[in-house]
Each structure stands twice: as structure tokens, then as C-alpha cells.
Amino acid sequence: MAELIQLGDIAISVTRKDVKNVHLSVHPPDGRVTLVAPTSTRLDVARAYAITRIGWIRQQRDRFAKQAREAPRQYRGRETHYLWGRRHLLKLAERDEKPTIKIDHRTIHLQVRPGTTRDQRACIIHEWHLGLLHEAVPELIRKWEGRIGVKVQGYFLQRMKTKWGSCNPQRGTIRLNTELVKKPRDMLEYVIVHEIVHLIEAKHTSAFFEHLDRLYPNWSVVRSELNELPLSAESWPVAR
Numbered sequence: 001m002a003e004l005i006q007l008g009d010i011a012i013s014v015t016r017k018d019v020k021n022v023h024l025s026v027h028p029p030d031g032r033v034t035l036v037a038p039t040s041t042r043l044d045v046a047r048a049y050a051i052t053r054i055g056w057i058r059q060q061r062d063r064f065a066k067q068a069r070e071a072p073r074q075y076r077g078r079e080t081h082y083l084w085g086r087r088h089l090l091k092l093a094e095r096d097e098k099p100t101i102k103i104d105h106r107t108i109h110l111q112v113r114p115g116t117t118r119d120q121r122a123c124i125i126h127e128w129h130l131g132l133l134h135e136a137v138p139e140l141i142r143k144w145e146g147r148i149g150v151k152v153q154g155y156f157l158q159r160m161k162t163k164w165g166s167c168n169p170q171r172g173t174i175r176l177n178t179e180l181v182k183k184p185r186d187m188l189e190y191v192i193v194h195e196i197v198h199l200i201e202a203k204h205t206s207a208f209f210e211h212l213d214r215l216y217p218n219w220s221v222v223r224s225e226l227n228e229l230p231l232s233a234e235s236w237p238v239a240r
Helices: 043-052 054-066 118-148 178-182 185-198 206-215 219-228
Strands: 003-007 010-017 023-027 032-038 079-083 086-094 100-104 107-112 154-158 165-168 173-177
Touching (some): 003 043, 010 043, 010 054, 023 054, 032 043, 107 118, 118 154, 118 173, 118 178, 173 178, 178 185, 185 219
Parallel strands (some): 010 032, 154 173
Antiparallel strands (some): 023 032, 079 086, 100 107, 165 173
């Protein structure tokens, strides 16, 4: 169970793991702070280390606070939407027919029934996003299963507010944030690789990062770019 260090208005969650060095992280989008320390580290030692990094912690939190955020989408014509890292213009048409979505070059053509609400349009787009991810994810999983030497028993797509992905090593499954459909494809691939590696090394141990360095050498660059991209400001509707 994680312990807590309180430094003024900053709460730091401390976890001891089988690692050689202390790892201090500030996580987007809300600036949550975690500290991973070797199992033998005393809490007062971890606290002293965190104090030396307080300026860096505040700097990272300020950066996330100023980070660009997407304005809440209304899903109406002439609105900008991201798909695989590229900006697209949404073109809305109303017809008394089954809703459809088509894409050409930089335009997303959304056809809905007259009187469709904003939340209904959002759900239609979300279902389309799920379809695109279901087309892209299995191929990437197959690619990396062979390279990593592990079998993924299944994957799930889920809206997440603080994580890009997660895994369940016991069940052999991974979970991916549906927002990844808006990011460049190499970022989706990085998250998939990261989570598959967790199936053989459940925690962020030195062995985990050694695997990641060997398999995906530029992972830290991709991760930094992913965390620099605009954050979603969506208030997600409940699908009905």
C-alpha cells in the first residue's frame, strides 16, 4: 500500500518496489505526484529527496496547468476534430436516414437524423472511434506479441481521464484509452508496447525499462510528445 508525503500543498504517493533508484514523477493532466523508491528506503529519506526536487515538481505542475486543452466539442458543422494526430473539419448533414460517418482528406462528414442532440452526435462519433481502434489495435498487438514473446488474451477500450493504458498480468489483458484515436498512430503503438511489456514485468522495475529500451528505443520521446498534446476537456455523455 502506498504511503503519503505531504509537502505544503503537494501530496506525494510513495511506493517501494524492486528498483535500484528513486523515480519521481508528475503525471498529467492534474499534476499527481508519485515517488517509487527501492524497497529498503526509509520514508524520511524519501521525504528528504522529494524536498530537493520541490522546485522541479512545481515547474512540472505549472506546465500541465498551462498545457493546451481542447475546448468541449459541440459536434456541429465547421468544428475542428482530431483523428490520428491530424486536424479535421466536421461537416454536419441532417437526413431522415441511419447516421453515417465518412472521411475524405481533412473532412469528417457526419450525417444524422434531424433533431439529433449534441450528446447523441457525440455518441455516434465515439462509436465510430471505437470502430477505428478495433481496426488498428489487433494488428499492432499481433506485431508485438511475437517480438516480446507473450500472448495477449484480450484487450479493452475505455475512456480514461488519467491513464493512456493499463494491464492485468494475471488475466493477460490490456486496456487502452479511447482518446488515443485522436493521437498519432505511433503513440497508440507505444502505449500498446508499454502495456504488453507489463504482462512479463508487472511493475516499473529496472527490468521493465530495460525491456522497453531494447524493444522501443525512442519510447521516452514518444511518451513526452504524447503528454504534450492537447488534453481533452470533454464532458462525456452517457450512452443510451
